[in-house]
Amino acid sequence: MKLKLTLCATVVLAFSGFSADVRAQQTQQECGTDAQQTCSYEVTQLCVVDQQQPLMHVEIADTFGKRARGLMHREQLAQDHGMWFVYSSERPGYSGFWMHNTLIPLDIAYLDKDLRVVKTFTMQPCTSKNPRNCPSYRPDASYWSALEMPAGYFATHDIKVGIQLQQCQQQESNR
Numbered sequence: 105m106k107l108k109l110t111l112c113a114t115v116v117l118a119f120s121g122f123s124a125d126v127r128a129q130q131t132q133q134e135c136g137t138d139a140q141q142t143c144s145y146e147v148t149q150l151c152v153v154d155q156q157q158p159l160m161h162v163e164i165a166d167t168f169g170k171r172a173r174g175l176m177h178r179e180q181l182a183q184d185h186g187m188w189f190v191y192s193s194e195r196p197g198y199s200g201f202w203m204h205n206t207l208i209p210l211d212i213a214y215l216d217k218d219l220r221v222v223k224t225f226t227m228q229p230c231t232s233k234n235p236r237n238c239p240s241y242r243p244d245a246s247y248w249s250a251l252e253m254p255a256g257y258f259a260t261h262d263i264k265v266g267i268q269l270q271q272c273q274q275q276e277s278n279r
Contacts, residue, residue: 149273163188177207203229
C-alpha cells in the first residue's frame, strides 16, 4: 500500500510540474494580434557603424507571437524608438511585412546577416478591416531581420541600402 501511495504522489507531482511548464509556455505565447493582449519585449540599442547617430532603442521581436504582434495597435513611438524583428534563419525576399492594425506610419529596413540594410520602405497604415486588402512590403532580397522606426527616421538619419548597423551599448556621459 505504501508503494502505491508513493507512486501515486510521484505521478501527481510530475503532472503538476508538467502543468506548470505548460502554463509558463502559454504565458510566453500570450502575445497575439488582439488589441487587448499585451506583449513583453526585451530592449536593446542599435546604431549605425562608424557614424555619430542617436542610438535606436528597439524592442526585440524574436518569437512568432511577438513578430506577429509587432507594432500593431500603438498610437505613437517615443523618439528614437522602434522594433527589431529577429529571425533564426534567412527569410526569402518575397516574404514581407504589412501594416494591418498598425496605426502609425513606419520606416522599415530589411537587414542581412551582418545587419547591413538591403532594402527600405516607408509604410503607411492600412485602414482596411480585411487584412487581405493591406499591401505587403517585400524586399525582393533575402534578409535575417527587419527594423521598424517611425516614418521619416531613415531619411532624417541617412539610413539607406548598404548602411550597416550594430548592437551598441549606451555611452555613459563623461563627468
